[in-house]
Amino acid sequence: MAVFALPPGVDFPKELVTGLLERMQSQPPEAIARVQLYLNSGRMLRRVREEFQRSGARYLPRLRLVSDLGQDPLAGLPLAVSSLRRKLELAQLVEQLTRAIPAFEAGSSHFALAESLSALMAEMQSEGVHPDVLEDLEIAESHAEHWRRSLDFIRIVARYFDDDAALDSEARQRQIVEAIAQGWETHPPKDPVIVAGSTGSRGATAAFMCAVATLENGTIILPGFDREMTDAAWKSLYSGVFPIEDHPQFRFRALLDKMDLAIGDVGEWRDIDPHDRARNRLISLALRPAPVTDQWRSEGRELGDLREACQGLTLIEARDPREEALALALVLREAAETGTRAALITPDRLLARRVTSALDRWGIIPDDSAGQPLQQTAPGRLLRHVASFRGQALTIADLLVLLKHPLCATGAGATARGQHLRLTRDLELELRRNGPAFPAPDALRIWAEKKAQDRTVWVDWLSGVLDGFAAPEKAPLSANVDTHLALTSLIAAGPEGCVETSELWREEGGREALRLMQELQREAAHGGEISPSAYADLINRHLQSGIVRSGMASHPLIAIWGTLEARAQGAELLICGGLNEGSWPEAPAPDPWLSRQMRLAAGLLLPERQIGLSAHDFQQALGSKRVVLSRARRDAEAETIPSRWLNRILNLVQGLPDQHGPDAIDAMRKRGVRWLEMVKAFEAPRTQLSPATRPSPKPPVPQRPKNLSVTAVQTLIRDPYAIYAKRVLRLFPLDPMRPAPDPLLRGQILHEIVERFTRTRAVEETADAARDRLMAITDAVLETEVPWPSTRRIWRARIARIAQTFSEDEVQRWQSGTPAVIEEKVTIPLENDDFTITAKPDRIDLLSDGTVRIYDYKSGALPSEAEIIAFNKQMLLEAAMVERGAFEGLGARTVREMTYVRLGGRGETREVKGKSKDRTETPDEAWARLRELVARYQRPSQGFTARRAMQKTPDRSDYDLLSRFGEWDVTDKPEPEELG
Incomplete structure (x- = not known):
């Protein structure tokens, strides 16, 4: 068997082509055209073709992808059905089963379950595992019921493994590989067959590589093979109950076992040194399997001066992802300016987009292999x-x-x-x-x-x-x-x-x-x-x-790669970005179908396989000439945890002071701090802006409002700037684009219900009849005015809770007086002032003795007496207006009572006395104080101060953004400003 390898850090496509040309040097030029060269990815294939072109004019081998084997239309098999069709079929089967077993994966969509089931089926087909194998699995007692249910689901895919079933792409790939291997047993190919760049992580690919390795002229070339691993380290990969699949070299050990080869049987494709052998030894030791990390003590002393091994490493530990992206963009910008080929390798697509966005300000478009989703x-x-x-x-x-x-x-x-x-x-x-x-x-x-x-x-x-x-x-x-x-x-x-x-x-x-x-x-x-x-x-x-993938021309020297493409590297500077747990490596997706023990027993791959592949890509990347390692210490939610591989490297180096490990780490961080300082300098504002002062504008007197409603008096007292913005500047807040059933709407709806209820009252109506009429009106108003069904039900329940109490109180109120004013808007002038006051009382009843009672309906909490005297002047001012004959139908009347009626809670009522512990105020006194207040704001020297006396600090005004509240504090002294 001819199995060769290249070490981490070398330019694999370049050395692959160079080694092949060296071996074909003694043969005629057309001999290389008969070579079948299978590669692992499209980027690898393009790089290999480029290297052949750089070597001069010559015939090329037949370049193919291993994954294309299953797409061969001339293989004597029907074409594979699309993965989408299979997912749609599985989704229907999953929907039927979820009706029978609703507790299984509750909350997951049928298509999400169908996708994961499709992925499991593809893995079983690639690994050559038939569903019958799952029938003999032993299920552990813990969570046994869940796994039994999952097996019920998995049984629905058994039909797709029948001989007459339509083939999926993975099943077709496996069958073609098996047919090729069987054919080679009797008719082996005369021309060389080479598989390069693959680790054999997929079952069908590994089977094809094993078949190639048995050929007399077959060759396997492995990427990033770690020859610094000791025999003990290789053996430890299978030392426990579960194989250590998250190790970067595990896939090579598993592949060589399938070929019945030992580690020593892997030859050197070319006798070439990596960029930095000392760094390769350091990384190899840092990533040793957990059972043999005690080798750090013994082999760590043999690493030599670690400052030399870490000389080409830079560590950027940014404050947050944004700072990390800007730092990496600056690194790539410098590479573009100095003519250095550089690439960012990261599985974090958000980081890649941030870096791309930052590069755009300098007109640099990176060659992003992943494209845009x-x-x-x-x-x-x-x-x-x-x-x-x-x-x-x-x-x-x-x-x-x-x-x-x-x-x-x-x-x-x-x-x-x-x-x-x-x-x-x-x-x-x-x-x-x-x-x-x-x-x-x-x-x-x-x-x-x-x-x-x-x-x-x-x-x-x-x-x-x-x-x-x-x-x-x-x-x-x-x-x-x-x-x-x-x-x-x-x-x-x-x-x-x-x-x-x-x-x-x-x-x-x-x-x-x-x-x-x-x-x-x-x-x-x-x-x-x-x-x-x-x-x-x-x-x-x-x-x-x-x-x-964008059709715009990208920068020839700057690229963004996925982790797999670290094998096809040809860059002088590599950036490993997003080195945090959950990002690189990504956490294995939860498997709802099989536990780790069940997967191991069935012959399927463990969830840690993907971590092992990412670890191999990481090890490959760190063998480059210059490497930048970056991470953000915090994301949008919490502190982040450094990647396990970065942690291992730092812990190993830090624990070797005799080899100057701490000094080496300090140097790595200093090189990273340089870029972070550049980010700070880049983002520093060119001019320092002073914060805004607390505004108190003084518009000309003719431009000041000449009318005020009794409800707006409270705003003038507490936040005069809001009156200025609304009445002088004519700025009105827009409703949100997603209207919600807020307290304002609730108050409007309740007032509409009560107004209709009052206007349609019947003589001698009983409390029960009044309650039924109230609920009928409620249903009608809610149906037409409230478009949210759930809100209608909630608000109806609240009204139903107070309906009996409210109706009984109304019957008593009707016996003592007659509603004379219902939602009637009136305006009267302030005496001796060019100013008018507007009011629209909810209801005013004319009593039998000729006096009146004013009612105000509240959907929220009722104001206290202290609040009424201090700023909530509505009831007192309405009473003053009644006594001054503001309402034509009533004339000037004495106000006997002012009553709040709460349309919520328990439906309670409360009389307004105008008395608190230390103050009293009659309607006439409230009217006089209103005149003083209005007169003050008609003076040119009086400014409309922002948030003059808000009731609570957290209270918000519609005009806080306009007044730039936040740049100033409520303790700041207002600065009046003359406005022309």
């Missing part, structure tokens, strides 16, 4: 939005997400797109000011009729879009896909446009989205019936498989 492109986002909104009423925010999407209304040219954006802006202002919370075609048509005629066509198109989001509870998947595509096309086309001229299916993202949607359309017949929410989940998961 389709979900994050404009077509992917639009498809996901449309799918997620179907079957539900669109909120204002949902509608604006669609209307402001960059692909919306692009089918009729730039002019039509500009018109669309203008109308979208106008509609947003209308909806945020006047609603409704869930825009409907009827409301839009009313808005269209208000002003410009150009709204009509646009609103007709938008009404059609809204109608398209209605969906049945369940429908065939094919119908869902057709409706989804039709609705998305309508949105992209816009009014008077067409999808063919829109931007929807253009560029790389659009073409990839169209390909995936057409694939779903082809396979939809296997999906059965599906609900809108399940369809949205399916679309989200299906689009995850799409990757979009």
Whole structure:
């Protein structure tokens, strides 16, 4: 057997090609054209082809990918069914079983379970494990019921292992490999066959490599083979109950065992030294399996001066991910300026995007091998939005997400797109000011009729879009896909446009989205019936498989790679980014189907396999000439934990003071601090801005308000700046884009209910009849005014809780007086002042003795007497207005009582006395003080101070952002400002 290897850190593609040319040197030029060279990845294949081209004009070997074996259409086997079709079939089977066993993986979607089950089935096919093997597994007592249920689920895939079953891609790959191996036993190929760059981590690939290794002219070339490992370390990989699959060299040990080879049987492909043998020895020792870490003490002394081994290492320990990304971007920028080939290797796609964004400010576009996820492109986002909104009423925010999407209304040219954006802006202002919370075609048509005629066509198109989001509870998947595509096309086309001229299916993202949607359309017949929410989940998961690679020219020296591509490295500077637990290595995904013990017994791979592969890629990367190791000490949620591999390296080096280990780590950190200091300098503001002062604007007297409502008096007392912003600047807060059933709406609804109840009262009505009428009115108002079903039920229950008490109190109130004023708005002037006061009392009853009683309904807590005297002047001022004859139907009357009625809690009532422990105030005194207050704010010298006397520190004003509250504190002295 011819099994060779290259050490970590060498340029594997370059040395592979050089070694092959050396071996073929004595043969005729055409001999190399007969060589079949199988490689592990597309990037490796491209690098190998580039190295052959650099070596001069010559024939090339037949370059292939190991993964392409299963796609050979001439293999005598039917083509494999698509993985999407298999997932759709499994999803239906999973749905049927979850009905029978609802407790299993409760909360998981059918498609999530189908995807994990599909992955398990692919692994079993690749490893050659039949479901019958699982029947003989011994299930441990702990959680035994869960694993028994999981086996019930797994049995549903047994049908796909039958001889007459349609082949999956992994099953076809395995069968082709087995057929090739069987054919080679009798008719071995005459030409050389080489497999290079693979670790044999997948069962079918390992079987193919074993078959190649048995050939007389077969060759295996392993990447990153660690020859610094001792025999004890190799043996320890199988020393326990479970093999140590998270070790970087475990896959080589498992592969060589399948070939019946010893470690010493692996030859050198080329007699070449790595970039830094001392560093390779250090990394090898640091990553030794846990059972033999005692070798650190004995072999650590033989590492020599660690400052030399760590000379090419830089350690960046950033404060947070943003600082880490900026530091790495600066490293790559310097590499671009100095002509150094550099690559960032990280599995953290968020970090990669942050670095790409930072590089963009200097016009550097890295060659990102992973591309951009389709979900994050404009077509992917639009498809996901449309799918997620179907079957539900669109909120204002949902509608604006669609209307402001960059692909919306692009089918009729730039002019039509500009018109669309203008109308979208106008509609947003209308909806945020006047609603409704869930825009409907009827409301839009009313808005269209208000002003410009150009709204009509646009609103007709938008009404059609809204109608398209209605969906049945369940429908065939094919119908869902057709409706989804039709609705998305309508949105992209816009009014008077067409999808063919829109931007929807253009560029790389659009073409990839169209390909995936057409694939779903082809396979939809296997999906059965599906609900809108399940369809949205399916679309989200299906689009995850799409990757979009930019067509823009990237920088020739700067790249971003995944961890697998560390094997194909050809960079002078490598950056290992995101070295935190959970990122690199990524935590193994939880397996809902088989425990570790069950996997081991069945002959499947342990969850730690992926960690071992990442560890091998990490070891490969650290063998490069110059390496930057980076991590963020904290993420968005908490302190992070350094990667186990980084921890091992630092612990080993730190524990060897005789070899200058602490000095070596200090030097690594100092080299990293240089970049962090550059980030601070880069982000330091060029000019220092002073914080804002507490505003107290003094507008000209003619511009000051000449009218105030009794409810706004409290605002003038507590936050005069809010009166200035609203009445002088005419700035009004918009309602949120996602309207919610907040306390303000609840108060409006309760007042509407009570107003209708009062206006429709019947003579001699009993308390029970009044209660029934109250609940009937409540149901009618809630149905028309509250669009949230759950809120309707909650608010109805609250009213029902006080309905009896409220009705009994109302019957007593009707016996003592007659409602004379109900929600009537009046305005009267302040005596001797060019100023008016407005009030709209909830209710005023005329009593039998000619006096009146004022009622104010409160949905929240009732104000205390101290609050009424200090700032909550509404009732006292309304009483003063009644006594001054403000209400034409009443005339000037004496106010006998002022009563608060709470429309919540226990429905209690409370009389307003205007008396607290240390103060009293009558309506006339409140009116006089109001005159003094208004007169003060009519003086040119009086400013409208922001947050002058808020009741509580956490209280928020609608105008805190305008006043730049936060840059100043409530203890700061206001600074009045003259306004011209």
